[in-house]
Amino acid sequence: MSEFEVDIIYSDDPSHPHIAEMRELAASVFGYRDPDPYFMPGGAYFAGIYRHHDGQAPVCVSMGSMMKYGEGMLVTTMATHADYQRQGLGSRVLRALEGEAGNKVVTLEAWPEAVAFYEANGYSAELVDPDDEVVYMEKRLQP
Numbered sequence: 216m217s218e219f220e221v222d223i224i225y226s227d228d229p230s231h232p233h234i235a236e237m238r239e240l241a242a243s244v245f246g247y248r249d250p251d252p253y254f255m256p257g258g259a260y261f262a263g264i265y266r267h268h269d270g271q272a273p274v275c276v277s278m279g280s281m282m283k284y285g286e287g288m289l290v291t292t293m294a295t296h297a298d299y300q301r302q303g304l305g306s307r308v309l310r311a312l313e314g315e316a317g318n319k320v321v322t323l324e325a326w327p328e329a330v331a332f333y334e335a336n337g338y339s340a341e342l343v344d345p346d347d348e349v350v351y352m353e354k355r356l357q358p
C-alpha cells in the first residue's frame with residue numbers, strides 16, 4: 216500500500232469508515248462541522264487522500280467533493296491540509312473526482328487565492344464576482 220491512498224465515498228454511504236477523518240479536515244480548513252454541509256442528496260461524492268502511518272489510523276490530508284449541477288457537475292470543498300500543500304495531492308483529488316464525472320462540464324466557485332490551483336488543473340475563469348469575492352471557473356471534461 217502506498218503512503219497516500221485515494222478513496223472515493225458516495226453520499227449515500229454516510230457510515231463509510233473514513234468519513235470522520237474527512238470531516239476533521241473540512242472542519243479545520245473551512246471552520247464548520249455542524250450542520251454537516253457535505254452530505255447532500257442527489258449524487259454527490261467525495262474524494263479523500265489518506266495518509267497511512269504504520270499502526271495508526273489513516274489521516275485525511277486532502278479532499279474535495281462533486282455533485283450534479285444541472286447538466287454538468289459542481290466541485291466544492293477542495294482542501295489540502297496546510298502541512299501537505301504543493302505536493303500534488305489536491306490535483307490528485309480533482310482528477311479522481313473528474314474521473315467519476317464522465318464527459319461533462321465541471322463548474323466551481325473559486326476563492327481568489329485558489330484560482331492558480333484550478334488553472335493549473337485546466338479550469339478557466341469565466342466570471343469574477345467582486346461582491347462575493349469568488350471567481351466562477353469551468354472545464355469541459357474530455358471522454
Ligand SMILES: CC(C)(COP(=O)(O)OP(=O)(O)OC[C@H]1O[C@@H](n2cnc3c(N)ncnc32)[C@H](O)[C@@H]1OP(=O)(O)O)[C@@H](O)C(=O)NCCC(=O)NCCS
Binds near residue numbers: 244295333
Ligand atoms: C487550493 C488547494 C486545495 C490546493 O491544494 P494542493 O494540494 O496544495 O495543490 P497541488 O499541490 O495539487 O497544486 C498543483 C498546482 O496548482 C498550483 N498551485 C497550488 N497552490 C497554489 C498557490 N497557493 N499559489 C499558486 N499556485 C498554486 C501550482 O501550479 C501547483 O503546482 P506546483 O506546486 O508544481 O507549482 C490548497 O491550497 C488549499 O486547501 N487551500 C485552502 C482552502 C482553499 O482555498 N480551497 C479552495 C476553495 S475554492
